[in-house]
Structure formats: C-alpha cells, structure tokens
Amino acid sequence: MNPLIRDWRNKRVWIIGASSGIGAETARLLLRQGAQVALSARNQPLLESVAAPFPQAIVAPLDITDHTSIAMAYATVRQHWQEIDLVLIVAGAYNEMRAESFNMALTNHIIDVNLRGVYHCLDVILPDMLKQQHGGIGIVGSVAGLSGLPKALAYGPSKAAIINLCESLYLDLEPKNIAVYMINPGFVDTSLTANNDFAMPALMSAGDAAKALVKGIERGDFHIHFPKRFTNWLRLARLLPYRSYFYLVHKVTGL
C-alpha cells in the first residue's frame, strides 16, 4: 500500500521518541543500515548515548506537548538535511486507569502526549512534506486502540484516535505520493510496560519490535502490527458482536 524500501543508506529519518524503548531500537537499527537519523525526545543525555556510536546521527531534543520546541527541533533537523524521507512519531505515555481510579490530570497528560503531540508534529512537518511530494509518516499507536480494554480508560482512546487519524491521513496523502504507516505494537518490554502487574501475553523485546516495525515499512505495509500471534487475535475479536466481545475480554483478562 506504500512504496517498497530496499535500501536505507542515506535515507533521512526523523524519529520522535528515540531516547528509549522501541524508538531508540529503531534508531539504532536504521543507523546500522546506513540511514541518517535525527533523534528527538526530552531526555538529551539519553538521546546522545543512542547517537554516540554513529557519526551520521543528529540529536534534536523536544517535548511533544510543546509546539514551539517541536518547531525548533524541526529547524535543527532541516539545517542538516534539505528534505526528510521519513518521520516516525513513536513518543507515548501510558498509565493504567480504571473507572474507580479515574484521574483527569493523568488523562490530560496521556492525550497531550499520545494525540495532541502527534497533531503538533503534523502541523510542523506536513507543509514541507506536501511541497516535496515524496516521503512518509509513521505513527505508533497500539493494539489497545483497536477496541476497548480494561485498565485503558485514557490510553486506549488516545490510541484509538491514532488509528482513525492514520486512516484519514492515508486517504489524503497516498494520492500525493506520501506514504503513511499505522504502527500498532502488542506488548513490548520497555519502561512503558515495566509497572504492569499482569502477565503480558506474547511480550517481545524492543529490539524485535524495531525489527518488525522496519520490516513493515520496507514491505510498504499501511498497518504494521506485531507480534502477529497476539495482534491477529485482537483484530479478530474486534469483529465479534459486543455481547461476545465483552464476554471474551472478561473471561480472558479476569477483569
């Protein structure tokens, strides 16, 4: 559904959320394959440690909730590169939340990072991407956005919106020769999931998640999801009538 990528050498990739986890591993993987990568997130020392072994890496710190800081990071990246071939928006915030523990401040934060943050990035990158008429945008959502799940009162809806946003973006940008990748991981072993107090099915390492993400982009997939042995079950479950879906979720999660 998107053009194939056979060679990452000299591709210019801006990764937002590259200081740890899936974003950092994706940066390392692409840098090892010869891509030029700009790394962004808030934690500058961590970004610099990811970039250190690779002379072609650029560090451009930003806070995705702050439009000005994104615009400044973009200006830094554009000082190095005339164009950007791929922007990957990976940054995310997660907290468990159930109705009994509903927290408006935490909900605002999750939506500011996971949803408004993505819109801030689009506002900054879209005009030039449309002008150059090539390139791609990948956004990391989550399988938690496919359908409602327990403990995901704020995180789930923030990621469901990303699914809808990616679908709309694809319809708009594909005819303009701009690729869109909707990236929905299952459980990945990172600092984001470190506090989960339940057994995470089909948990994968951040390195394996990065490999699956990059493979999906190389294949030109629109919907990149992994690990398939878990994500395909959730994709199937969302097609069930609600009575059966809710029964199944209660049964499987015990919640």
Ligand SMILES: NC(=O)c1ccc[n+]([C@@H]2O[C@H](COP(=O)([O-])OP(=O)(O)OC[C@H]3O[C@@H](n4cnc5c(N)ncnc54)[C@H](OP(=O)(O)O)[C@@H]3O)[C@@H](O)[C@H]2O)c1
């Ligand atoms: N781990 C999973 O099981 C899983 C499953 C499905 C989807 N995901 C999604 O995958 C993405 C990456 O998460 P991860 O698991 O790799 O977790 P992670 O290791 O905690 O990485 C999160 C990244 O987001 C950045 N970030 C957070 N808040 C930010 C802000 N305000 N401004 C800029 N950057 C910010 C962090 O950098 P700084 O703290 O340095 O800013 C970090 O680089 C997220 O979108 C997450 O929702 C993860």
